[in-house]
Amino acid sequence: xxxxxxxxxxxxxxxxxxxxxxxxxxxxxxxxxxxxxxxxxxxxxxxxxxxxxxxxxxxxxxxxxxxxxxxxxxxxxxxxxxxxxxxxxxxxxxxxxxxxxxxxxxxxxxxxxxxxxxxxxxxxxxxxxxxxxxxxxxxxxxxxxxxxxxxxxxxxxxxxxxxxxxxxxxxxxxxxxxxxxxxxxxxxxxxxxxxxxxxxxxxxxx
Amino acid sequence: xxxxxxxxxxxxxxxxxxxxxxxxxxxxxxxxxxxxxxxxxxxxxxxxxxxxxxxxxxxxxxxxxxxxxxxxxxxxxxxxxxxxxxxxxxxxxxxxxxxxxxxxxxxxxxxxxxxxxxxxxxxxxxxxxxxxxxxxxxxxxxxxxxxxxxxxxxxxxxxxxxxxxxxxxxxxxxxxxxxxxxxxxxxxxxxxxxxxxxxxxxxxxxxxxxxxxxxxxxxxxxxx
Numbered sequence: 001x002x003x004x005x006x007x008x009x010x011x012x013x014x015x016x017x018x019x020x021x022x023x024x025x026x027x028x029x030x031x032x033x034x035x036x037x038x039x040x041x042x043x044x045x046x047x048x049x050x051x052x053x054x055x056x057x058x059x060x061x062x063x064x065x066x067x068x069x070x071x072x073x074x075x076x077x078x079x080x081x082x083x084x085x086x087x088x089x090x091x092x093x094x095x096x097x098x099x100x101x102x103x104x105x106x107x108x109x110x111x112x113x114x115x116x117x118x119x120x121x122x123x124x125x126x127x128x129x130x131x132x133x134x135x136x137x138x139x140x141x142x143x144x145x146x147x148x149x150x151x152x153x154x155x156x157x158x159x160x161x162x163x164x165x166x167x168x169x170x171x172x173x174x175x176x177x178x179x180x181x182x183x184x185x186x187x188x189x190x191x192x193x194x195x196x197x198x199x200x201x202x203x204x205x206x
Numbered sequence: 207x208x209x210x211x212x213x214x215x216x217x218x219x220x221x222x223x224x225x226x227x228x229x230x231x232x233x234x235x236x237x238x239x240x241x242x243x244x245x246x247x248x249x250x251x252x253x254x255x256x257x258x259x260x261x262x263x264x265x266x267x268x269x270x271x272x273x274x275x276x277x278x279x280x281x282x283x284x285x286x287x288x289x290x291x292x293x294x295x296x297x298x299x300x301x302x303x304x305x306x307x308x309x310x311x312x313x314x315x316x317x318x319x320x321x322x323x324x325x326x327x328x329x330x331x332x333x334x335x336x337x338x339x340x341x342x343x344x345x346x347x348x349x350x351x352x353x354x355x356x357x358x359x360x361x362x363x364x365x366x367x368x369x370x371x372x373x374x375x376x377x378x379x380x381x382x383x384x385x386x387x388x389x390x391x392x393x394x395x396x397x398x399x400x401x402x403x404x405x406x407x408x409x410x411x412x413x414x415x416x417x418x419x420x421x422x423x424x425x426x427x428x429x430x
Contacts, residue, residue, distance in 0.1 A: 009227025012234045018292035022284055023242045026277060030248075031225075031255045033276055034266045051276060058280055059287065066292035129269040137267035140260040158226060159261045165228045184222040191253040198253060198270040206248035206274055 006164060010074040017065055025065070029058050032075060036082050043086040053089050057082040135197050143193040147186055154179055155186035218250050225254045 008014070010031075016024035037054045044050060061081050068077055144152060150172070157163045157171065165183075169176045220237040223229040229237060240247045252273060259266035 007227065009225075011227060012224065012229065012231065013238075016234065016238060017290060020289045020291050021238065022289060024238055025284065025290075026281060027238070027241060027251060029277055029280055030252050030273070033273060034256075034259050034268050037276075038265060051279075054276070055280055055283065059283055062284060062287060062290065065290055129272060132269040133267040136256070136269075137260050137264040140257055140267070141264075144261065155261070159258045165226065180219070180223055180228065183226065184219045187222050187225075187254050187257055188218070190257045191250065194253055194257070198249070198256075206245050206252060206277075 008070060008073050011070065014065065014068065014070070014074055017062075025058075025062055028074070032078060033058075035075070036078065039079065039082050040086050043083070044090065049089060053086050054082070056089075057085045060085060132197065136194065139193050139197055140190055143190040146193075147189055151182050151186040151189065154182035155190075158183050214246075217244075217247060221247065221251055222254060225251070225258070 010028060013024045013028055017028070033054065036057055037050055040053045040057070041047065041050045044053060057078070061078055064081070068074070144155070147155070153172065154168060157168045158165075163171070165176045165179045168179045168183075172179065217237070217240045220229055220233055221241070224234065224237045241251060252270065256266075256268070256270070256273075259268075
């Protein structure tokens with residue numbers, strides 16, 4: 001890691017995982033599961049395989065985390081594991097004709113449209129789930145627009161531009177504590193809008 | 207109730223800072239503990255992460271129930287995995303997470319702390335044995351009468367050590383018989399003949415002992 005590289009935001013959790021805190025690894029899973037599944041979904045056309053490969057990716061990452069030295073960002077490292085796991089799975093599918101046949105429905109370009117849709121929506125991506133995803137995206141975008149300028153700027157600089165609190169404080173000409181508070185309040189406001197879509201009661205599913 | 211709400215808000219603010227990797231080291235443990243213990247805290251963590259993902263890309267908007275199922279499945283698999291314990295860099299400080307590890311290391315250090323003095327003592331015994339051997343070997347040699355005193359002064363120590371050193375000093379010779387009876391050394395005459403025959407090769411060291419025997423006996427002691 002060169003001197004110009006920003007410290008990895010995941011470093012505190014990774015340190016805890018390395019010292020035996022499995023729950024800290026779950027926190028990282030919650031953070032990255034969607035990105036990892038999207039990545040795998042672009043490599044593996046059988047959507048049924050995506051969650052399994054994503055699970056395998058995280059298990060491999062957990063086993064290998066003592067070797068993670070922080071030379072790259074944690075997500076970069078996880079990304080490589082996901083790509084290798086997906087490639088390995090695809091190779092195994094080619095070697096195993098039975099598995100290939102069962103998975104062919106999701107990969108065969110000649111399949112009719114209905115069959116393809118059925119396969120693509122076979123795991124969690126039911127029409128309801130797709131609709132829920134769209135509603136979540138709309139709610140977040142709507143909530144962002146409803147924020148005050150200060151809160152919107154703070155959360156945008158952090159989440160989209162990836163700036164540190166110190167950099168945001170410099171840009172917004174305010175103390176770091178204020179940046180932290182603004183980002184927190186922005187998240188709270190957005191989460192409040194999302195709550196009806198995410199769950200009926202706090203913590204019911206978590 | 208108000209206090210509780212305030213503390214919940216403070217806990218959520220800590221989670222928010224942890225999402226960004228901006229939480230102070232000493233508060234990370236507190237935030238993680240809250241995450242472990244509180245389902246609401248876990249839901250909040252998921253919400254904050256989902257908000258970040260959706261802000262970066264609408265593609266990442268996902269049904270929360272699906273995310274929860276994924277984590278539940280992974281949790282079950284992680285439960286069967288051995289707990290990760292990576293070597294920590296020197297000077298790393300995570301008091302709570304490492305408290306147990308530190309206790310284990312401390313116990314281990316205490317367990318090994320007696321090794322150094324024991325090694326010194328063993329070395330002393332080996333040297334004393336060599337000295338005893340070389341001095342007592344002079345018993346049968348008329349021109350070294352003064353050596354007798356050392357062997358007699360430490361009869362208990364000289365006996366067993368002498369027997370070992372003798373074996374090393376004459377590896378190709380027939381095994382000599384050496385006994386201690388009533389505090390006096392009774393030795394095989396063949397050993398005395400051997401020592402006398404090789405006396406001309408013996409140099410003198412700073413310890414005043416024949417260097418040839420010192421080397422042999424020391425090598426054996428280290429080998430053990």
